[in-house]
Amino acid sequence: MEAVEVMKKSDVFSHLSEEDIVEVSKMCRYEEFETGTIIFKQDTASTDMYIVEDGLVSIMLELGPTDRRQIQAISDFGSFSWTAVVPPYHHVSTAKAIERTKVLAFDGRQLRDLINTNPRLCAEVMAGIAFVIAQKLRISFSQLMGVTYQD
DSSP: OOHHHHHHHSTTTTTSOHHHHHHHHTTEEEEEEOTTOEEEOTTSBOOEEEEEEESOEEEEEEOSSSOEEEEEEEOTTOEEOGGGTSTTOBOSSEEEESSOEEEEEEEHHHHHHHHHHOHHHHHHHHHHHHHHHHHHHHHHHHHHHTOOOOO
């Protein structure tokens, strides 16, 4: 699938115009992770934001040296590692490929630098990221309360 088509279906970029999606797509690259690959670890520098094209990623909290708890699963067209564009640019969780996963990777610095070259587009991208963060917060609240959120 073309990067633009993946972005159109993603939770972060689906609200952008075709022209804006094409512009931001110039900042991405494809990556693949084999089953079991740790994509990043909690409390490390966050440099890239990802959109899953195909596959499954587990987002886990590390509660101790051997204690990890899955808090979310990200699949087709979902995003993760938004911390690459939100200060302080450190991962708040660990991500692991549950199955072979193909992603679009976006350099967080390039996305942040849009503020200098295209402030309007940067604001649109950040609005998409804020939307994703709000969704994840709602899911987290539901998990804390022991209920599943439904529309």
